[in-house]
Amino acid sequence: MDYIDSGDILNEGDRIKPRKIKQAIVEIVSDSGEGAQKCGQSFGAISAKMGNGVWTVEIIPAEIQPPARSREGASGIRVRIGSDKVTNMGNHADLVIALNEQVLYGRIRQDAYNENTLMFIENKWAKSEQESVRQQYSEALLKFKELGIQVIEISMEEECLKLMPDPRKGKNMWILGLLCYMYDRDIPKAENQIRKIFKKKTDEVIDLNIKLLQAGYDWARENLPFHYEVTPMDVDDDMVVMNGNEALSLGVMASGIELCSMYPITPATSVSHHLAEYFERVGGIVHQAEDEISAIGFAIGASFAGKPAVTVTSGPGLALKTEFIGLAVMAEIPLVIIDVQRGGPSTGLPTKVEQSDLLAAIYGEAGDAPKIVLAAATIEECFHFVVLARKLAESFRTPVILLSDANLATGVQPFPRPKIDPLWLTNPIDQSPWKDGAWPFGWDEKTGTSKRPIPGQKGGMYTVTGLAHGQTGKVAYDPEINQASVESRSRKIASFQKSLKSPKINGDPEGDILLVGWGSTLGAIEEAVADARAEGLKVSSLHLRFLFPIVPGLVDIFKRFKKVITVEINYSDTLGHPMVNQENRRYAQLAWLLRAQTHMDIDCFSNVYGQPLNPEKVLKMIKRELKIENSEVKV
Amino acid sequence: MLVQTHELCSVPSLDHDYGMEDYGKGVARWCPGCGGHSILTTVQRVCKDMQYEPEKTVVVSGIGCSGRFPHYMGTYGFHGLHGRAFPVASGVKFRRPDLNVFVVTGDGDCCSIGAAHWVHAIRYNMKMVALLFDNGIYGLTKKQTSPTSPLGTHSNTHPRGSVLPPINPIQTTLGLANVSFVAQTVDWNSAHLYATIRKAAEHPGLAFVRIVQRCPAFMRDLYGDIAVNPKNLILLSHENGINLKPKARQAFGRVIEHDPSNIHKAREHAEINNGIPIGLLYQNTDNARYDEYGAHNIGMGVEEKKQNLESLLDQYSTSNSV
The missing domain is CATH 3.40.50.970 (Thiamin diphosphate (ThDP)-binding fold, Pyr/PP domains)
Known part of the structure; x- marks a missing residue:
């Protein structure tokens, strides 16, 4: 998203009309305990209530209370809002609001920002009594500007001090107010959100936070040249x-x-x-x-x-x-x-x-x-x-x-x-008498399923055991019984698999690459596929919900693509290392499973950076696989 | 039989007179002379005398010789994992206060691999009878040192004698938070065994009974002396304790008056080392019971659940406010 070029603060009294944008990615980062997550969650909730697509992801430091102003101690949240459904955290942030400059280093290392990112930084550190802090602050600002990031310093603390003596616990709602102006959010909805999150607190606390919200909003209106509108979706459904x-x-x-x-x-x-x-x-x-x-x-x-x-x-x-x-x-x-x-x-x-x-x-x-x-x-x-x-x-x-x-x-x-x-x-508890003569493991020959007796059922008395047992439930070491009982338990899974449908393909049913994912990566994969297809690439994806047993029809689907690649957030060896070859390569877990189940040469793209997958990384991989050199995607 | 029994209360069957045969199943496959046989018969007798409905009775065990116990009961049974009888039994009881629950566990099961659950089961104090079959040795796996084997026990894991003093299960249990019932008995005195398990079954909370048990296969000598010389058994006697008929008392060489409400005295007796204190060491019927907490809201109807769930979803609705 391109912002207004000027990084200057507007003169008092200037007004601008909101510019319509399709989506925005906002981060709020701070030391632990400064309420950044509460602020972001509220921004997300207000946006959802307005009918926008929303996805939030928390930025959590590994330590409970990392030292203040530490580079890897960023605590906060990313909120992505859009005019359509939002299914993942997106790529680089459009805006980051930082309560100190140090925590930004860690996020930069995690590739959260690029030259299009706008940074709002609390500037109280410029006036710190400690020389080292003042120095760190000015160094950081220089560094961020070198990276091409637009940096705007804001006296958040000073503004909040007008309303309260210790803004540590109030700045987040002031920032919420700023965001509400910047993205044209509905103020009554924001006030309601404050009432909801502080419902266990006194009226005084609620009033103060609403004042902070209003102050942030007013300040932004007076001072910021940024004003956007993210049009909500037309949703008939009642949403939660x-x-x-x-x-x-x-x-x-x-x-x-x-x-x-x-x-x-x-x-x-x-x-x-x-x-x-x-x-x-x-x-x-x-x-x-x-x-x-x-x-x-x-x-x-x-x-x-x-x-x-x-x-x-x-x-x-x-x-x-x-x-x-x-x-x-x-x-x-x-x-x-x-x-x-x-x-x-x-x-x-x-x-x-x-x-x-x-x-x-x-x-x-x-x-x-x-x-x-x-x-x-x-x-x-x-x-x-x-x-x-x-x-x-x-x-x-x-x-x-x-x-x-x-x-x-x-x-x-x-x-x-x-x-x-x-x-x-409904509760499964059945206390009617157990059918006379029925076994506690009366495995159906075809499906392997059986009905279980529940304590309280007259005539159903049996002893559960982890030892090998047959249909009567009695311990049995007989080889035939063990073979039959293990078979029955396996058959249940097969008969369940028979009831499953072949998965839906996102995109064309044939092409150059099929990405296969599972779990939370759905949104990022599908967004990358949409971007790739928009560029004319023959890429599709499918996403598995049933991992065991595996769904039917996969071989037929896979056969129609030149290459099948799983996309996962777990470890796999990358070919190219001198110790790794086709024989000893360890595959990502779904790839391993699919290779075993389909006997097909399925590749994988996976990593363990501990970060949610973003669409850009998937798109880059797709282009690498298709040997498209002049990739427009920048890291 | 009553047509309907409410989930909340245990209503004994009215048209039934359960006999011993209703509580038995199969032939116990413990060694001849094993203490397990007499404990099995005694538990069946207690069930019969309490007229527990077999279908409303669940016996949960772990792994070991004692673990086979539920297979020989005509009730519901759960022969689970090594050391984990307490968690399973607690789960059974938590939302089914109408069930009568027995836990059968051995010295390895309870005091070694499942020790964490023992500690917490005592603290949960859910109404059930816990029987510790303590023969001081691992029998099923053929003679390894158990946590209750006396110092110097020669076993397959300590051929030159065990090197650590044993855990005293009674002493340990009496030191745990929220303990409400601790008794000790022996497998070879059927009158005392019966009176103890009966008292345990009547206790409103977790009744922990350590049964000093003979293992003729691997620990023939452990309780040999004690079994033949009644002077080694010290009977704890009190009007609120486990009471025997005068004739049955004669089997005990020594008798001590002990008030089971006195936990300090109970702890003292638990540490007696020149004999085995037999009887009720401690009982407190007022302790907090986790099964009462577990059952406090059972039986809500589908309509009410749905209504409350809808109002909960309202809180997450995007259309519930401005």
Whole structure:
């Protein structure tokens, strides 16, 4: 987006008309605890309420409280708003508002800005009592200008001091006011948003924050030459706006699950925070267990007793739960396991996005333990896939792993309000007598499915065991029985696969390149494909929601493209390194899976920078693959 | 049988008179002389005397010789993972207060691999009976040192004798937050075993019973002396304790008066090292119960759920305000 060339502040009294733009990417960055995220979330929520497409992504430092003014300590948020649906964080920011200049270095290193980025920087540091701070400030400004970034210094602190003695906790709402002017946001909606976020605070606090909002707005109107309008969409649907973890939580509530058994782990925990706040209103409850293992054991116990349950975790927790997941497969106990993935291995990058639990989710258990694995690609799917996961868990008497990730967890996006079906909310508890003579594992010869007895059912008494057992449920070491029982559990998955449809292709059904993605990268991939196709490139994409079992029809689709490449946020070896060759190359996880399932030469494009994927990187890769040298895309 | 039983309360069957045969299943495959046999019969007797509906009774175990227990009960059973009986049992009970839950666990299961869950199960204090089958050795895997094996025990993992002092499960349990019922008994005194498990079943909270158990295969000598010489058993006696008929008391060489409401005395007795204190060491019926918390909002109807969910979604609606 091209801004007005002049970086000068307007003279008092000047007015300009808003210029229409299709979209804007705004970042607010600061030290931890300065309310940048609250400001950005509010800006996103107001925009969503106005009918704009929105995507937000939080910028989270690894430490809880990094030292002030540290280069890698940026805490904040990126908000992308548009006239159409927004599905990803986009490329470079159009505007960044920084409460200190140091935190910008880290974001520059992460390629968040380019020469079109406008920077608003708090200028109180220029007057700091410490010489070193003054020096750092002037050095940084020089450096940023060298990079071609337009820098505008703003006395945010000074302006806020007119309203309050300690602006540390108020500057964010002043900035919100500035943004509301700059992007022509609706002030009554902004005021309502303030009332909502401060609903637990006193009227005084609310009034002060509304004054700050107004002051920021007025200041911008008087002083800024920038005034844009991002036209809202015509949406008939009743929309809701929330982040992925809130959507998972609401999905749990809507699915009829009535127990969430969890242990705190980033970035999954906020699902349980949300549930802890609201679950009891819809007849559910959260159990915080003593550890990850106990959390899933407790959920399995509840589910065995007929109470639908979920456990919510992230990679390290999933690893700890594997033995119990194996038991749930073996004992055929329905269970929903939500894994909000983060960077790994081990403790890894707790607050950063990665999609590296796919193979662990599918194959993580000892022994042969097939189960259903799904991945949500949007915030909306975070909601609906929990409902689906519970249904599948009970229909196929199996654990279902639902994968989300750190990008979806904190990303905010509007979507059509779900229409709650009362059937979702029904409890499976059946206390009518068990059919006389029926076995607790009466596997249907064709489908492998069976009906389970639930404690309380007269005549259904059986003992669940993780030991090998036949249809009667009794421990059996007979070789034939073991072969047949492992087969039955596998057959269930096959019969589920038979009910799936072939995935839809985004773009033409044939061409040079087909990109295959899964999870939160959907928006970035599809935007890159749209850009590539606009340039006449023969590129399409498809996005998988069912990872195990794999959906039907893939071989036929893949055959129609010269090259198939998976796009993932996990590790793969890059050919070209002296130690890496075709024989020992490690593929990205979906590529690995698809190669195994389709026997086709599927390539991959993946990395583990801990950053959400942006469309530009995908587009660059497409051009590299098609050997288009004069790429217009700049890094 | 009542036509309807509400989820919230346990209503004993009215037209049924359950007999021992209703609680048994199959033939127990423990070694001859194993303490497991007498414990199994005793639990079945307690179920019968309490007239627990077999379909409303769940026995949860871990892994080890004791883990086989649910397979021999005519109730619902859950033979799960090594060390993880407590989490599963707690999950069963949390939203199903109408179920009678037993936890069967061994010394390796409870005091070693599942020790974290033991600590927290005591603190949760959910109404269930937890039976620790403590034979001081790993039996199923053939004689490895257990956390309760006496110092110097010769085993396949410590052929020259074990090198650490054992955990005393009673002492440990009595040191845990929110502990509400701790008793100790022996597998070979059926009157005391019965009275203890019966008392445990009646306790409103988690009743932890350590059963000193013989293992004829691998720890023949551990309790050999004690079993033949009743002087080594110290009976804790009190009107609020586990009471035996006068004749049954004669099996005990020593008797100490102990008020089970006194936790300090209980801890003292737990540390007796020249004999085994048998009886109710501690009971408190007023402790917080996590199963009551778990059941506080069960049974909400679909309509109400839907209505509340809709009003929750309103909060996220883009059209609910200006």
